[in-house]
Amino acid sequence: MRTSLILAVAAALASAPAFGQGAPAPASAVPAAAKPAAGAGPAHPTAPKAPASTPEQRSAAALALSREPTYDEGTAQRIKEAALSYSDLAVRGGWPMIPPDAKFAAGTAGANDELLRTRLIISGDLAAEKASGAFDDALTEAVKRFQARHGLAPTGTMTPRTIAAMNVPVQKRIRQLEASLDRLENMNFTFGPRYVVVNIPATFAEAVENDVVVRRYRVIVGKTEKPSPTLTAQITGVVLNPTWTVPSSIAKSEISAHMRKDPTYLSRMHMEVLDAHDNPIDSHAVDWSGAHTPNFTVRQQNGAWNALGAVKIDMPNSYSVYMHDTNQRSLFNDDYRFDSHGCSRVDNVRDLAAWLLSAELAKWNRAAIDAAIATGQHQEIALPQKVPVAWIYLTAWMTRDQTVQFRNDIYDQDEQLLEATAEEAAFFSQAANHPLTAHLAQ
Helix, strand or coil, rough: CCHHHHHHHHHHHCCCECCCEEECCCCCCHHHHHHCCCCCCCCCCCCCCCCCHHHHHHHHHHHCCCCCCCCCCCCCHHHHHHHHHHHHHHHHHCCCCCCCCCCCCCCCCCCCCHHHHHHHHHCCCCCCHHCCCCHHHHHHHHHHHHHCCCCCCCCCCCCCCHHHHCCCCCHHHHHHHHHHHHHHHHHCCCCCCEEEEECCCCCCCEECCCCEEEEEEEEEECCCCCCCCCEEEEEEEECCCCCCCCEEHHHHHHHHHHHCCCCHHHCCCCCEEEECCCEEEEEHHCCCCCCCCCEEEEECCCCCCCCCCEEEEEEECCCCCCECCCCCCHHHHHHCCCEEECCCCCCHHHHHHHHHHHCCCCCCHHHHHHHHHHHCEEEEEEEEEEEEEEECCCCCECCCCCEEEEECCCCCHHHHHHHHHHHHHHHHHHHCCCCCCCHHHC
């Protein structure tokens, strides 16, 4: 059930006028939750200004943007504060819409420059005293800040995606905050001095130590038709040069389809078919029609061809998903990183493995991990102290420096959750008035 605070937000929204029906929020009324910290830059990872060519460069660029964790023990409370602040914006009229065909050019005066300034002042991305003028450096920096808060490349250029993000109504932003809060309130995660978080909509992973992000990595998560799950687990170990046991669903659909077209597919992909006792089976004796659930196992040998790459991070869970390397590392350069079958592929994963291991197993620094991988030998290394890990689905949150972040609801889960919550609230409301079910509402 939602907290009374969030219900109060919903009540405020019900009476909120659209922008133009009431007076726009003056600078002094911009909520603290939306104000940039003095001198602060973007507060969450997003695409770097220019494509980085190596995993190390990409992770360093991501970390340089902020050391603020997406998820810590104060996140839920901060989301509540942000929801109240944005409801205040809604009551004051929200923000104006930018014409989708509006043209903006740095250093050149345009017809919609002051409208853009008003939009950015209301959301706290631009100082109130910058309400007029052409598209100057201050406006460029404000656009960059807005882009960074919304997971867009901070170029300072008013792209179609940037305009679309600016035109999302404040009411929808509040619903994102509400849905994100509901998810966190249903999570049972034990924070430790060291933990790992994957925020699925943001497609980033964070390694947190003593409440500070010390590593940040791009990740590739589940496709929309094969979404990554939200979960909490414990990282138990690291596997170097792993083999890949193909999930039966993939063996039934994708592997079978390949084999029907090309009987040499398995050998080319360095895969073998095994029975229930891990004994090899002749692939020509297997039914590849895909009509039945496989009664065999397909396993890919370790090596440069392996789908898990050179590193797998073990984190036992009921979804049988994990974090791993990939043999398609060029995908990490893409802004859209929803391309897996549910697992999380991690850019610069060797660095994450070194962070996980070296705290207690000092010999396993990055150089040692690289050397062990170079041998080609399969090796499993258990962690003496398990590290908590959470895969979360936050499309809206606020970091400790009061910066409110938004990401696209890639799996369309926000509205589904809020509709289900509203139905539950309606049920308990009715139950309270019925003599046979009144106890359910207590």
